[in-house]
Amino acid sequence: MGTQNYRYVIVGAGLAGVSAAAAIRERDHDGTILLMGAEKHPPYDRPPLSKGLWTGAKNMAMISLHAPAFYDQDGITLALGRRAIGIDARHKTVLDSHGRRVRYEKLLLAPGGAPRRLPIPGEDLEGVCYFRTLDDYIHLREQAVQGRGAVVIGGGFIGSELAAALALSKVDVTMVFPSPYLCSRVFPEGLGRAVQRTYVERGVNVLAGDEPVGIARVRGRLRVRTRAGHEIDSDMVVVGAGIAPQTALAREAGLIRRDGVAVDECLRSSRKDIYAAGDLAAFPCLALGRRLRFEHWDNARAQGQCAGRNMAGRSEPYTHLPYFFSDLFDFGYEAVGDVDPRLETRCEWTEENRTGTVYYLKDGRVRGALMCNVWGKVDAARELILKGEPVRT
Numbered sequence: 494m495g496t497q498n499y500r501y502v503i504v505g506a507g508l509a510g511v512s513a514a515a516a517i518r519e520r521d522h523d524g525t526i527l528l529m530g531a532e533k534h535p536p537y538d539r540p541p542l543s544k545g546l547w548t549g550a551k552n553m554a555m556i557s558l559h560a561p562a563f564y565d566q567d568g569i570t571l572a573l574g575r576r577a578i579g580i581d582a583r584h585k586t587v588l589d590s591h592g593r594r595v596r597y598e599k600l601l602l603a604p605g606g607a608p609r610r611l612p613i614p615g616e617d618l619e620g621v622c623y624f625r626t627l628d629d630y631i632h633l634r635e636q637a638v639q640g641r642g643a644v645v646i647g648g649g650f651i652g653s654e655l656a657a658a659l660a661l662s663k664v665d666v667t668m669v670f671p672s673p674y675l676c677s678r679v680f681p682e683g684l685g686r687a688v689q690r691t692y693v694e695r696g697v698n699v700l701a702g703d704e705p706v707g708i709a710r711v712r713g714r715l716r717v718r719t720r721a722g723h724e725i726d727s728d729m730v731v732v733g734a735g736i737a738p739q740t741a742l743a744r745e746a747g748l749i750r751r752d753g754v755a756v757d758e759c760l761r762s763s764r765k766d767i768y769a770a771g772d773l774a775a776f777p778c779l780a781l782g783r784r785l786r787f788e789h790w791d792n793a794r795a796q797g798q799c800a801g802r803n804m805a806g807r808s809e810p811y812t813h814l815p816y817f818f819s820d821l822f823d824f825g826y827e828a829v830g831d832v833d834p835r836l837e838t839r840c841e842w843t844e845e846n847r848t849g850t851v852y853y854l855k856d857g858r859v860r861g862a863l864m865c866n867v868w869g870k871v872d873a874a875r876e877l878i879l880k881g882e883p884v885r886t
């Protein structure tokens with residue numbers, strides 16, 4: 494089988510990869526584009542997997558990133574069910590899981606991240622779900638029947654969303670997580686404890702400040718043992734313990750890595766013809782003045798677009814300020830900038846711990862804002878953070 498040539502090869506047909514392909518096509522009308530995705534489903538949006546598909550706000554038809562005709566019309570070769578397994582950076586080729594080799598002029602790495610495994614016995618038993626993909630959603634949804642039991646491990650972003658989604662499906666949910674309260678990496682303590690109370694009011698059994706030490710199959714069910722001595726029997730265990738960036742290909746290609754793939758402000762890796770974007774990219778965040786990797790939707794979209802434009806000839810720095818959103822039952826929020834609760838926080842509530850904005854300050858300047866059940870204020874918050882003016886006391 495001969496090696497096929499493409500001007501652009503994109504590894505990962507997720508949000509970053511698809512956004513890059515569209516941005517390339519806007520600037521380069523003829524260059525051949527190969528978009529390679531390991532999953533068999535046409536590219537889709539992940540946020541509804543733990544929210545809208547459970548509440549009914551979204552259905553399967555609504556989660557596609559583009560209509561199928563988009564790829565044909567734009568001359569983007571979409572290769573699904575094809576995993577890149579090797580990169581030869583010297584000869585500029587990518588080898589895929591079907592044994593096919595393609596040659597690129599410019600390569601984008603956008604394979605996202607893989608759920609972190611739990612370092613405990615029984616973590617790989619059947620029925621333990623490391624939630625990330627549409628297939629994971631389909632599988633979990635089949636299991637999530639009224640009256641069944643689930644243990645959700647993790648009290649961060651994915652764990653708290655999935656616990657809410659399962660509770661809405663009338664599954665008996667127990668959450669176990671080591672931090673003292675829910676979403677402790679984002680919420681100041683008062684807010685985190687208040688949101689956690691709403692989980693308890695909705696029937697979720699919350700074991701905060703505890704962690705699983707083992708999982709075993711006992712009489713057909715899964716038993717989770719915790720450090721504090723609890724034993725919880727359930728029908729399913731769902732793990733939301735963060736993700737690890739998929740750096741194996743980058744390592745093989747000899748790219749510099751710092752947590753993810755290290756890129757410059759134009760999202761170029763340590764090899765000038767290879768770019769990285771999305772959950773994988775460790776980038777210098779010009780707006781916040783430090784290098785970071787950001788695992789959220791808006792960043793994947795904006796970085797994909799920026800990388801795509803740069804692959805097609807521009808040298809545009811990525812200046813976008815990090816932003817993300819979530820919904821936990823009827824508590825929705827948007828966050829922009831540095832929302833680290835270790836910073837000084839100031840809350841402006843119209844209803845305490847429910848409706849209002851939390852500002853995160855450093856050296857007397859706003860670095861981040863969390864808008865709780867408040868909508869349409871993101872641009873104003875961005876402006877405030879970027880201005881960096883001292884806040885009056």
Ligand SMILES: Cc1cc2nc3c(=O)[nH]c(=O)nc-3n(C[C@H](O)[C@H](O)[C@H](O)COP(=O)(O)OP(=O)(O)OC[C@H]3O[C@@H](n4cnc5c(N)ncnc54)[C@H](O)[C@@H]3O)c2cc1C
Binds near residue numbers: 505506538542
């Ligand atoms: C359940 C869930 C809910 C979320 N909800 C929110 C939310 O509410 N708000 C928010 O801001 N963010 C949310 N996120 C995060 C957001 O979806 C991610 O940040 C975003 O999807 C990252 O995009 P990406 O393109 O970098 O990676 P991904 O979306 O992971 O896409 C990468 C794709 O590359 C494929 N791939 C991997 N390796 C290879 C390979 N070797 N060859 C070919 N293909 C490969 C993968 O199968 C995958 O399809 C959520 C994530 C999940 C999982």
